[in-house]
Amino acid sequence: MSEQPPVALRGLTKQYGHITAVDDVSLTVNEGDVFGYLGPNGAGKTTSLRMMLGLITPTAGEARVFGHDPQKSVDALADVAGFVEAPRFYPYLDGMTNLRLVAALDGNEAKTRIDEALDVVELTGRASDKVGGYSHGMRQRLGIAAALIRRPKLLLLDEPATGLDPGGMRDMRALIARLSAEGMTVMLSSHLLAEVEELCNRVAIVRSGRIVYEGELDELRATAGLTIRLRTSDDEVALRVLSDRRGISDVTRRGAAPIQFRAADEAAIGELSRALADSGALIFELAPSAATLEDLFFELTEGEGDAQAEEKRLDELSDLTGGEQ
């Protein structure tokens, strides 16, 4: 069964009344991935993760973990652990007892595992305090500990860094990197690309329940890098040259700001520079835009375009990334 990918979502959909929280999501997380599931608040990240954990029933489509259906039996989750939203525990029990409880429900109460997990998240000293008195960050760490005592092959984390202070975030990232290096597959959601950028090798970007990008982070990065800034002595002329030029797309100009456009490759830029010179517009600046991955992320998730514009944008994106998806 190890042939089966850790996560396979096919046409996954969840509707709450007339709200489509998750809309026809398909994606695969492969063994060894640190997979970023990215999108703004309300994009449907938590709802998707709940379906992967068997907590809610999909309206349509299916979620499989290691080929198993978590809707049928918790047996499907044998190699899976994680949490959605803030991890929750019994406030009237102490940290250690809470961990012993979940460990017992796993069928393995081995004390060494629990001690080890407490040690990893640095809660050993507070283990005998009631969870009701824990800070948000401590609960987050207890949630990680509760997941780790299961010794999962797949770790599902829902916005693990949310609410942590910078130090806590750094620790969380270091821990995830370490677990990944030890061979664990990790899927984590976030509403901030920057937060997970250095961790993830692959990402899916969701918006209003739908995937707007799925693929290697490097490809997305390459896409982001191909946005070009142009300043000339005569922008009107330059715009005319840019329009309908092969390999040039998405030409935008906002007020006095430099023109921006997307180039399919460097050759297209070279040809453009010659065309501009011929047209009489003098080039002041022709350079890769500082547009970052984060800008692209915002563009993908916050663009107010209608569905059609979105489709078009997606097509272009997949052209640029070599037909992925």
Added chain:
Amino acid sequence: MSRPGTLTVYRWELRKLRAQKRTYLGLGAAVLVPIVFSVAVAIQPGEPADVPFGRYINDTGLAFPLVTLLFGSIWFYPLIAALVSGDIVANEDNNGTLKTILTRSVERSQVFFGKVLAAFSYSILAIILTGVVATVAGIIVSGFNPIPTLSGTLETPERGLLLVAGSLAVYLMPILAISSFALLLSTVFRNSAAAVVGTLMFSLLLQLVVIIPGLDGLQPYLLSTQFNSWQGLLRTPADWDPIIRAAWVCAAYAIPSLAIALTVFLRRDVAGG
């Protein structure tokens, strides 16, 4: 590594009950009521003559647990039962912990039955506690003497003690039915206050049904009637009819309640927390 199951959940539900105040509130009340009653009788030896066995409280301590049950049946013991049974599922919603326990290695059905067992254990413990305390306090106040039955015969104290134990056991049937109903409300409402109050209202309103003309024939089949079925034991010879009827009437309340609760629990989305 052993496979966890209903008993694992049961064990931990008991552990959780031990850590919660409401458990002690319920058990404390179950202990306190017979004590208060006994103290009152000791100070002012009047007789609540209008209830069965009320007339005998100055003659024998064995009448105390029986009178306590009679006074407690309409709402007090149902309240004690509902206090925990109405909370045991809703508490998870309140704490957002369903997602925590349902993503481990126990099935939802096992979680549910573990909770049912724990709620029942608590209710049984409450009734045993109240019975033992009432009996001990009664014997201290009025002595370990023979007890008259409802048929007018006199039973030895030893046999009387056995009959009290039997009465408590029969009394548990409607209590467990109330527990089951509270579990249903706890599962459906996901709010423990609503479940506790709802259970109590159900228990009280049911008794009003019979004031509707033409429905008075339902009396023997109401849950409230079953709270008195133990009195069949205190006749000579014992009248088993009300007890047998209590067994199936209570089952007719409890089993559908639990079946519906289980169905809801298995199908529900765990979207909160």
